[in-house]
Amino acid sequence: MVDKKADTKNDDKKPDSSLKSVSSVSEDMITGENIFKSYRNNGTDIEILKGVNFSIKLGETIAVVGASGIGKSTFLQIIGTLDRPDMGTLMISGENVFQLKDESLASFRNSNIGFVFQFHYLLPEFSAIENTMMPALINGQKRHDASESAESILVRVGLKERLSHRVSELSGGEQQRVALARAIILRPPVLLADEPTGNLDKKNSEQVHELLMELNSELSMTMVVVTHNMDLAAYMSRSITIVDGQLIET
Numbered sequence: 001m002v003d004k005k006a007d008t009k010n011d012d013k014k015p016d017s018s019l020k021s022v023s024s025v026s027e028d029m030i031t032g033e034n035i036f037k038s039y040r041n042n043g044t045d046i047e048i049l050k051g052v053n054f055s056i057k058l059g060e061t062i063a064v065v066g067a068s069g070i071g072k073s074t075f076l077q078i079i080g081t082l083d084r085p086d087m088g089t090l091m092i093s094g095e096n097v098f099q100l101k102d103e104s105l106a107s108f109r110n111s112n113i114g115f116v117f118q119f120h121y122l123l124p125e126f127s128a129i130e131n132t133m134m135p136a137l138i139n140g141q142k143r144h145d146a147s148e149s150a151e152s153i154l155v156r157v158g159l160k161e162r163l164s165h166r167v168s169e170l171s172g173g174e175q176q177r178v179a180l181a182r183a184i185i186l187r188p189p190v191l192l193a194d195e196p197t198g199n200l201d202k203k204n205s206e207q208v209h210e211l212l213m214e215l216n217s218e219l220s221m222t223m224v225v226v227t228h229n230m231d232l233a234a235y236m237s238r239s240i241t242i243v244d245g246q247l248i249e250t
């Protein structure tokens with residue numbers, strides 16, 4: 001917003017063609033403009049995002065760090081299109097996502113965004129394979145194909161021996177790896193993860209770090225990962241935090 005105002009002052013210069021050529025050098029994957037989000041609680045508004053602007057390039061990996069309650073999950077839920085902002089524009093792969101109706105938005109999300117939640121929201125009575133194959137079934141894949149993809153991705157996250165265990169029969173760390181497998185089964189161009197190593201020991205955390213980096217280099221998967229794990233943050237291309245409702249590079 002501020003940039004645009006500055007541009008319009010330069011009436012004697014050609015409009016912003018030079019800016020456009022600079023920004024197209026590497027492709028924007030996710031851009032946010034003037035995004036506001038507040039929650040209403042006991043009659044008072046708590047402002048979490050106060051006109052946030054950002055641009056995330058194709059294949060970039062971003063760590064979102066900082067203290068509890070600053071709005072990391074709120075930010076992730078919005079860029080994951082799970083929650084609508086009070087105001088602002090979000091473009092993902094050139095799509096102005098919040099202009100889509102709920103049904104089209106859900107379909108866009110299914111094909112384009114993998115999400116690992118802070119509290120993983122797996123279905124406890126279903127097996128690791130069944131949970132993992134869910135997005136593939138929703139996307140219209142045949143059961144047999146979805147099951148095969150789910151199995152290979154679960155092997156890849158180190159759960160070869162746990163494929164048919166119900167989620168309620170898995171450890172916290174194993175559940176978290178199932179959640180990651182579910183998020184990447186469709187190999188979405190964007191992966192968003194909220195503390196994906198929160199319940200994992202050092203060895204399993206490192207395994208998840210390696211898997212994320214492999215997905216990034218093999219598929220140019222763009223990633224935004226909320227983490228308190230500084231080792232994981234150090235693997236990413238950039239780290240950001242939220243200060244007074246604004247995104248700040250750390």
Ligand SMILES: Nc1ncnc2c1ncn2[C@@H]1O[C@H](COP(=O)(O)OP(=O)(O)OP(=O)(O)O)[C@@H](O)[C@H]1O
Binds near residue numbers: 039070073
């Ligand atoms: N639905 C809601 N209604 C009211 N307040 C909310 C709601 N969701 C979040 N908040 C408040 O907004 C603030 C930001 O929450 P958010 O979950 O984004 O924080 P966070 O940075 O992810 O924290 P943590 O590291 O603990 O997960 C918190 O103070 C929280 O209490």
Ligand SMILES: [Mg+2]
Binds near residue numbers: 073074194
């Ligand atoms: Mg959170």
